Amino acid sequence: MINLDPRTKILMLMFFGVLVIMLDSAASLLVCFLISIGLIVLSSPSWRQYRLLVVFILFATWGLIYSQAIFYNASPRTVLFTLVGHDVPIIGSITGGVRVYREGLLHGAIQSLRFNTTLAIGCFIVWSTQPRDLLLAFVKLRVPYSLAFMVNTSLHYIPLIAAESANVIRSQRLRGFRYLQFNPFQIIRGVLNSFRPILTNNMRRATHLGEAVESRGFSPDIVGNQRTYLKSLKMQPRDILLIAAGTAILVVVITLKAMYFCYANGIFYAFWLRGMYTFVREIL
Amino acid sequence: MSQIEIRDVSFTYPSRSEPSLKRVNAEVECGEFILLTGPTGCGKSTLLRTLNGLIPHASGGVLSGNVSMDDTNLADQSLAAICQHVGLLFQNPDDQFFCTVVEDELAFGLENLGIPPFQIDARIDAALTQVKLSSEFRGRAISTLSGGEKQRIALACLCVMQPRVLLLDEPTSHLDPTSTRDILEILRQLNRQNGITMVIAAHRVSEIAPLCDRVWLMSHAEIALDSPVNRAFSDLSPYRKLGVEVPELAEISEQMGLPERPLTVDQAAQLFLHSDKFPNLSAPTSNLSNFVSHEQRHQGSRNLLASVENLTFQYPRTEIPALTEVSFEIGEGEVTAIMGANGSGKTTLLLSILGLLRPTEGQILIADIGRERPKLRKLAGKIGIVFQDPDLLLQAETVNDEVAFGPKNLKLSRSEIQDRTKEVMSAFDLANLGNEAPYSLSRGQRQRTATAAVYSLLPAILLLDEPTAGQDFSHLRQLMGVVCDTVERQNKTLIFCTHDAQLTLQYAKRVLLLRQGELIFDGRPSEAFSNSDLLEHASLIAPPRTQLKWRLTNSQPNMPCR
Numbered sequence: 096m097i098n099l100d101p102r103t104k105i106l107m108l109m110f111f112g113v114l115v116i117m118l119d120s121a122a123s124l125l126v127c128f129l130i131s132i133g134l135i136v137l138s139s140p141s142w143r144q145y146r147l148l149v150v151f152i153l154f155a156t157w158g159l160i161y162s163q164a165i166f167y168n169a170s171p172r173t174v175l176f177t178l179v180g181h182d183v184p185i186i187g188s189i190t191g192g193v194r195v196y197r198e199g200l201l202h203g204a205i206q207s208l209r210f211n212t213t214l215a216i217g218c219f220i221v222w223s224t225q226p227r228d229l230l231l232a233f234v235k236l237r238v239p240y241s242l243a244f245m246v247n248t249s250l251h252y253i254p255l256i257a258a259e260s261a262n263v264i265r266s267q268r269l270r271g272f273r274y275l276q277f278n279p280f281q282i283i284r285g286v287l288n289s290f291r292p293i294l295t296n297n298m299r300r301a302t303h304l305g306e307a308v309e310s311r312g313f314s315p316d317i318v319g320n321q322r323t324y325l326k327s328l329k330m331q332p333r334d335i336l337l338i339a340a341g342t343a344i345l346v347v348v349i350t351l352k353a354m355y356f357c358y359a360n361g362i363f364y365a366f367w368l369r370g371m372y373t374f375v376r377e378i379l
Numbered sequence: 380m381s382q383i384e385i386r387d388v389s390f391t392y393p394s395r396s397e398p399s400l401k402r403v404n405a406e407v408e409c410g411e412f413i414l415l416t417g418p419t420g421c422g423k424s425t426l427l428r429t430l431n432g433l434i435p436h437a438s439g440g441v442l443s444g445n446v447s448m449d450d451t452n453l454a455d456q457s458l459a460a461i462c463q464h465v466g467l468l469f470q471n472p473d474d475q476f477f478c479t480v481v482e483d484e485l486a487f488g489l490e491n492l493g494i495p496p497f498q499i500d501a502r503i504d505a506a507l508t509q510v511k512l513s514s515e516f517r518g519r520a521i522s523t524l525s526g527g528e529k530q531r532i533a534l535a536c537l538c539v540m541q542p543r544v545l546l547l548d549e550p551t552s553h554l555d556p557t558s559t560r561d562i563l564e565i566l567r568q569l570n571r572q573n574g575i576t577m578v579i580a581a582h583r584v585s586e587i588a589p590l591c592d593r594v595w596l597m598s599h600a601e602i603a604l605d606s607p608v609n610r611a612f613s614d615l616s617p618y619r620k621l622g623v624e625v626p627e628l629a630e631i632s633e634q635m636g637l638p639e640r641p642l643t644v645d646q647a648a649q650l651f652l653h654s655d656k657f658p659n660l661s662a663p664t665s666n667l668s669n670f671v672s673h674e675q676r677h678q679g680s681r682n683l684l685a686s687v688e689n690l691t692f693q694y695p696r697t698e699i700p701a702l703t704e705v706s707f708e709i710g711e712g713e714v715t716a717i718m719g720a721n722g723s724g725k726t727t728l729l730l731s732i733l734g735l736l737r738p739t740e741g742q743i744l745i746a747d748i749g750r751e752r753p754k755l756r757k758l759a760g761k762i763g764i765v766f767q768d769p770d771l772l773l774q775a776e777t778v779n780d781e782v783a784f785g786p787k788n789l790k791l792s793r794s795e796i797q798d799r800t801k802e803v804m805s806a807f808d809l810a811n812l813g814n815e816a817p818y819s820l821s822r823g824q825r826q827r828t829a830t831a832a833v834y835s836l837l838p839a840i841l842l843l844d845e846p847t848a849g850q851d852f853s854h855l856r857q858l859m860g861v862v863c864d865t866v867e868r869q870n871k872t873l874i875f876c877t878h879d880a881q882l883t884l885q886y887a888k889r890v891l892l893l894r895q896g897e898l899i900f901d902g903r904p905s906e907a908f909s910n911s912d913l914l915e916h917a918s919l920i921a922p923p924r925t926q927l928k929w930r931l932t933n934s935q936p937n938m939p940c941r
Contacts, residue, residue, distance in 0.1 A: 141696065227483040248477050259771060265735065266772045270836060271759030271788030288774040295818055296770055300474060306428070307475035309437045310467045311488035311536065312459045325486040325499050 101232035103334040104220045110341040111216050115209040117348050118379055121201070124208040131215035138223035148218055152211050159210065160203030167199025175200070226251055231328050240322060241315040248304070259296060263289050351375050380450060381406035382576055383430065383544065388444035390425060390434055399425040401600040402444070407544075407578065412570045414587050414608075415580040417597030418621050419822050419851045423580040426597070427546045429453075430578065432461040448544070459492065466537030470549040472529040481524075481532055482517040488540050506539035509573075510565055526721035527558025534565065545569065547579040551586065552847075555720040555878045556920040559583075563590060582851045584624045585923060588612070589642040596623065612640040622853025627881075627923045631658045644923055648930040658927070682746075684839060684872055685709040685732065689741035692724075692731055700739065701727040702896045709840070712870045714863055716883040716904065719893035720918035725876040726767070728893070729842050732874070733764055746839070760789060763838035767845045769829030773817040778809055778828050781817050785836040799835055806865045807831035808857070823854030830862060841866060843875035847882060855879075859886050880908060880922045892917040 111127060118124050135148065165178070174194045181192035220229070226247050233243030264274070272285055355375040357363040383406065390400040399422045407413060415423050428434045432453045435442045446453045453461055469475045478484040485506060489499045504514050510531040524532065530550060537545060547566070551559040567590050569575045581587045588594065594611035596604035598621050604611065612618075612629045619625060628647040629640035635656050641647035651658055686708045693700040702724045709715065717725045730736045732743060734755075748761060765772065775781040783800040791799070804810050807827050812820065817828050826846065834841060841862070847855055863886045866873040877883060883890055883904045890907050892900035894917050900907050907913060908925050921929070 143695075226479050251477055251479065262766055262768075262771050263774070265755060266764075266766065267774065268755035269733075269758055269763060270785040270833065271756050272784070273756055273788070291774050291818075292771050296768070299770075303469060303471075303474040304477060306433050306437060306467075307469060308477065308487075309458050310431060310433060310462055311540070312462045312491035313487075314457075314459060314491070321493050323490050323493050323496060323499070325482070325490060325496050 099337070100328055100330050100334040101220070101224045101228045102235055102328065102330070103337055104224060105232055105236060106338055107341060108213070108216045108220060110345050112213055113345060114348060115212050117352055119205070120378060121205055121208065123379055124205060124212070128208050128212045128215070131212045131219065134219040135215050135222075138219050140218075140222050144218070144222060148215065151214060155210050155214065156204075156207040159207040160200055163203030163206060164195045164199040165193060167196045167202055169198070169202075172196040172198045221250055227326065228328065231324060231326065234324075235328060244308075244313070252300070255300075256293070256297060260289075260293050263292050348379065351379060355379075382409040382411075382449060383407035384445070384447045384450075385426075385429075386445045386447070388426075388429055388442070388446060390429060390443075391441045392425075393439040397600075399600055400429065403600075403602055405595065405602055405605055407576060409543075410570065410574045410576055411593060412567075412577045412591045413579070413593045413595060414584065414591040415578055415595045415597065416582065416584050416618075416623055417603075418623060419582075419854060421597040421621075422600040423597055424548050425600075427467060427548050427578065427580055430544070430546055431465040431467040432456065432458050433467070436461075462488065462542075463492065463540055464542055465544045465546065466540055466542040468530075468533055468537055468545065468547040468550050470552055472526075472533040472553075475533055475536075476521050476529070479520055479522065480517075481519045481521060484521060484532060485517075485536055485539050488536060492540075502539050502541070503535075506535040509538045509569065510535045511561070525558070527554055527561060530554060530558065530562055531565065534562070538569070542575065544576045544578070547577065547581075549581055550579065551581070551583060553721075555723075555918060556880070557720060557918040559586060559878075560920060563587065566590065582624060584618070585626045585628075585642075588626050596621070608642070609640075612642070613638075615640075622851060624852035628927065631924065631927070634659070644926045644930055647923075647927050651927070651931060657931075682711045683708055684711050684713075684746050686744045687728075687732070687741070688744070690728075690731060690738050690743060691740040692727055692736055693739045694727075700896055702731065702893075704741065705893075705896075705898045706741075707891060707898065707901050709872055709874065711839075711872060712867065713889060714866060714873045714887050715875075715889045715891060716887035717874065717876045717891045717893065718878065718880075718883060718907075718917065718919060722895075723893040723918070724896040725893060726844055727896075728891075729764065729844055729874065729876060732840070733762055733842060734758065756788070759785060759838075760836045761838055762840045762842065763833035763836055764842040765826075765830050765833050765844065765846070769826045770818075772829040772832060773825060776816060777814050778817055778820070779804070779813040781828055781832045782809070782835045784832060789836065799837075803831050803835045807834070807861050821854075823851065823858065826854070827858055827861070830858065834862070834865065837869070838871070840872045840874065843873070845876050845878075847877050847879045855882065856885075880919065884908060884922065892919070894918070 115127055175197050177194045179186055179193040181187045230243050230247045234240055358372055385403055385405045388400055388403045389398050391398040417423055429446050436458045476484055485503045486499050507514055507516055512531055551562055570577050579587055591608050593607055595602050604617055615625045615633055626642050632639055632641055635658055639650050641650050688706050690702055690705040691700050692702040719725055775784055782804055783796055786796045786799050809831055887904050890904045900913055908921050914921055
């Protein structure tokens, strides 16, 4: 799986990106998410990468479920419990009360499955593909070279920036700074201060990198046909098979969803399609 | 007609009021090798950038005057055209790589120029040969290369473009002595055999001067001295005045009152053998007051501060340990240097002492801390580190706040914080910069600020990771002088990693030599640097003074390695 053509991987990301928007049921989204996790496992990431992914997924899931549970404003909605009553002085009168809604929790879970699926497939692509192949794939997919180069370089520098950020945080801790303390202003100040060296170093690095690439003939004005490539990409039968399967699934889902939309809005109904309507409502 | 002509070139960066180049005039002949030196911030890098067209093509600011190559004004050519003739090598190779595989990095420039793939293939092989690397390197991941190999690949990236002029900005400042020697040998060959013109900006004058034909000494945005190398060091006072390193052998000759200025050990040996005087070749040492000898230390006259016992550390997904069964003890008040080739385990050892890396085997015991390491913030006031890049530490709005940051976190009283900040700023010569923003300072001042910020916590052990990188001679001596003096006066312990033999000889009372993660020597620097076998084993090179001593006495005393 990891030897797939990078174009296939990018197209898979796009298929899943559309699919998770089209699907509404938690079960089908869970299947998509499990497939994306399967891809991650196949790319044999390090434990550190696993840990990173788990942290991202947990934060995203927590953030989305928590925010949707509180701010869900569609109807019907069922109050599970009240965090701040409407009769609490000041906050209660301003907010009208803060409550957790059952439908909000479910909606947050669905949103987090959508987000986490695309996140996992993005990680799969980055962790299982050489940057040069990714760059070539972007170019072959007719992304402008300067944009493809920019995306590729950003991905390349993420680990460096992460290591540098870790050093900044370590330096602050070694100088006795506590990131977790009772005074929120101190926390905010510490976090903002830690951005200063990271930002400054990255601006310096970006300047050096810009000079280095321009000194070697790179120009944002380069157009695809002026540039040559030492290596080229070649699709294998399995790539074509996967793209065909992905396209077919996407077309079927979109078609079924469109037909269900017509039924639900009274535009078109056929008696013999009842099974399909049930399938879309319950499964998709 | 000269190959490069610089006529009345002045340049001011957009954010500055003072020009970085002031009416610079110079000429470069085809095939010349020029050493461009001067203190930090004098305009060396800016001058190199005007020579490859980055200024004005890829930089804002105001440029006046002309830089022409083969009678064509560079301002009238595109960067894509200039880069086929002029290559610029930057100080840190990591800042200029953006591919993960060597082959991609080498192909990048040629691909941009639209060269057909079969030609790119051939040129990559030729460039790798020029930098003395085999074609097997094509498939290597850049992250797996050593510092020296990275710089060679960066050089190959320029060679692949088949330039006629190479500009090099501090190409050896991050390299160990052996890698430096290899890179300089490659540059010499490219110059002598391929006729490539070289302009190399460097602080390490002693290393480069023997290769060059001409010296440009820059000061305050101007070329203060432009002289053939055989006359460039007749008078050493301009270099000293600007705080630029003076070639050690030339200095010895000057001290003997001889008119000649030898730059190589061969030249010096010839000169001194035919002279009726014998030079004083004892290594310079710092005049620190309470120096305790190696013997005294091992007799236990000092309190034991740290003990490293059979330390082995292996990074995940690697086959060879970064450190193997390293054992030593550190006492209070010691100044210890850790030396070794790039990748020998110096930084890993520092990070292990700090507790950032957990030993795979063995243990590190530190007084008042014990076996189990507390949280990092609990180490404040016990161990402090200044990483290789001091800018990562600078986070406050003013120098004053930066130095006070640590004491504030220790919850000292207001008067204690004020007193300590004042004292440390005074010791590190920062008193008049208190209200300046740390990022607006020069590189040397930033390094001093970062060190002072760590030192303000009064750690029992201060760790410095490569304080020499990118520093000019005077700033480095100033920093080390201040740190060593303060550390000794307050009976603290200093451990620093370096490639600079002279720095170790001058300031350290003890040196630990690492080779591929193994500790191969623990003793006095003067002992280490008088043992040629040991130095070779550790990929180090004796300072010119020591090499000359060996040559003149025709003996190379060897001591058993540990």
